[in-house]
Amino acid sequence: NAGVTQTPKFRILKIGQSMTLQCAQDMNHNYMYWYRQDPGMGLKLIYYSVGAGITDKGEVPNGYNVSRSTTEDFPLRLELAAPSQTSVYFCASSYASLGTEAFFGQGTRLTVV
């Protein structure tokens, strides 16, 4: 059972570089999310999507972009990496929004130097 798969698991970027964090789910979930988790902090929502072709900003969207061309995939793009984007990134999906379980990927540990 794959569930939510994130790649890569680890990455080191230099300031100003770009990268895409990949996220795929095989549960046919409509809702997908990107969170970041800084040490000792709660998860902060970056972007979310309620279905293919529909995305919206979360609490901390600056410096990121997303797309949702298929139900399965929800990549997160960092255009100009900054040290403040050093964090652990989690992708999640759920069947619906209210009252249902969100399933998380294993996370991507990103360091910007």
Added chain:
Amino acid sequence: RKEVEQDPGPFNVPEGATVAFNCTYSNSASQSFFWYRQDCRKEPKLLMSVYSSGNEDGRFTAQLNRASQYISLLIRDSKLSDSATYLCVVNWGMNYGGSQGNLIFGKGTKLSVKP
């Protein structure tokens, strides 16, 4: 302001102890409530949903007090394997911040169960 507040701990307890975690949330229109468990360097996983009437799953009991905007988690007969960080999670609802799917996470309470 979106807030879900938890005591950060750590809670250091012996095996077999009973431990309680508390959580408060600021949005009275919140509609769904959860406890997630996060092991060190792992992803969060759902422990249990929290219902208005309170609910129990084995050694775990969750309570919700909407009037006080307060959620609790009680763990009885603690096991070594219960050591983790427990995240209080609230679904903010559509009419507050615009996102029906917006799960707001507390910073978590760390539990360490010792032999």
